[in-house]
Amino acid sequence: SWTPEHFVDSMVETLQRTIGKEDQVILGLSGGVDSSVAALLLHKAIGTRLHGIFVNNGLLRKDEYEQVLHSYQGLGLNVRGVDASQEFYDSLAGLTDPELKRKAIGRTFIEVFDREAQKVEGARWLAQGTIYPDVIESVSVKGPAVTIKSHHNVGGLPEKMNLRIVEPLRALFKDEVREVGHTLELPEHILHRHPFPGPGLGIRILGDITPEKVDLLQRADAIFINGLKEHGLYEKVWQAGVMLLPVQSVGVMGDERTYERVVALRAVTSVDGMTADWAHLPYEFLAEISNKIINQVRGINRVVYDISSKPPATIEWE
Ligand code: XMP
Structure with missing residues (x-):
């Protein structure tokens, strides 16, 4: 039967086998449960060859950028914080339509993430915190899940940088992700965090x-x-x-x-x-x-x- 401990052991092995001993991996962290658990799994598998990027879009909750970055660093993760607030505000200036705001935020996120990812030498992989319901969702709407999850969508990036995708949580439901996070000692305040939209306070x-x-x-x-x-x-x-x-x-x-x-x-x-x-x-x-x-x-x-x-x-x- 499925246990989080067994999942961690076998996924760590799978990741080590898949990624190999030299490749560098990039992961966009959002402060949410999924990307955080994905980061801990990868960290366990390949240590500091995992390069986390946490973007402040200026639309996070009060003090969240500092607090979450601090938590990640406390967990020993190799994470870089990028405060791009002004860039996001500039891209949003004057926009009032919700979908145009989402698009502007999504586009700016990709620009910032792309720029930061280019700085990681030897990057071969893009890791994502995709979970099973995301997989289903993007299939059922017959297209990329851009409109629903613009923050997590880094479309265009893999092709452009020639990155291969690795999604360790792809087969898991949310409650299973939480169990894995618990096993990996993800702090409670991240583990039990409410869902928060990618465009954040922007919507x-x-x-x-x-x-x-x-x-x-x-x-x-x-x-x-x-x-x-x-x-x-x-x-x-x-x-x-x-x-x-x-x-x-x-x-x-x-x-x-x-x-x-x-x-x-x-x-x-x-x-x-x-x-x-x-x-x-x-x-x-x-x-x-x-x-x-x-x-x-x-x-x-x-x-x-x-x-x-x-x-x-x-x-x-x-
Ligand atoms: P709605 O407002 O559609 O929201 O009832 C359902 C869930 O989705 C979140 N949500 C989003 N998440 N990008 C996201 O990543 C978005 O553009 C977006 N819009 C809504 C919402 O917070 C709720 O959890």
Whole structure:
């Protein structure tokens, strides 16, 4: 029967046999479970011949770039962090259409990744954290999974650099990936991380993206996510986040009339993200988060809670 220990042993052997004793391997890390587990497996197999590249697209959660990079380095991985935030903001300037934003983010990611990958001498392989449902998904939509997973898609790169693909998690389901990650001692905060879209906060800022809006959203989002963790609710929801809406509303602070931004909190329960119900979070909790956001984040004066299910709504607003 399948055990994570046995999987690790046999996959490490397979990787060593496939990659050989000299080739260098490149892997794009996202901070998510899949790419992190793939990295640990490859690291166990070939050590520092695995070259991880972790790109900051400027659309990650608050402090996430620093924290995740630090965790990776703590695990002994050979990972290079590349802060390309400005490049992403430049490519997004003035764009408001969700699909155009996704495309710009995807394109910039490939440019940055390609440039960084070229710096690795002797690279022969591109590793990917593809898991079984990704394989199915890309088959069932009859085409590349670009629109759904633009962040993970490094299409064009393998051909251009003449890289061969290695996908150690290709046969695994998500829960199996987690078991393997546990066996390889991936830190809990990565192992139990909620799904997070490749385009990140870029599709949670409705309308055009500016660094100021990213900062506002990061602070509101951190209050929500930390609140969920403090109240033991984080593990009870499938995914959660905050949407920055392109509207302003009237409020009152002291004797002053305010005219500021509105955010929507989104938290859902789900088994696979295909369908989802809005999470029935306690009113007291929602009240606390709303007060904190409005009191601590200047520029936001109203908080609403999204009570739509998928379908017909989607988890993200864009
Ligand atoms: P929706 O909004 O379609 O989201 O209900 C379902 C799941 O997919 C994530 N998502 C994305 N992930 N690139 C990604 O890598 C994207 O462009 C993208 N759009 C949505 C979403 O966060 C949820 O987990």
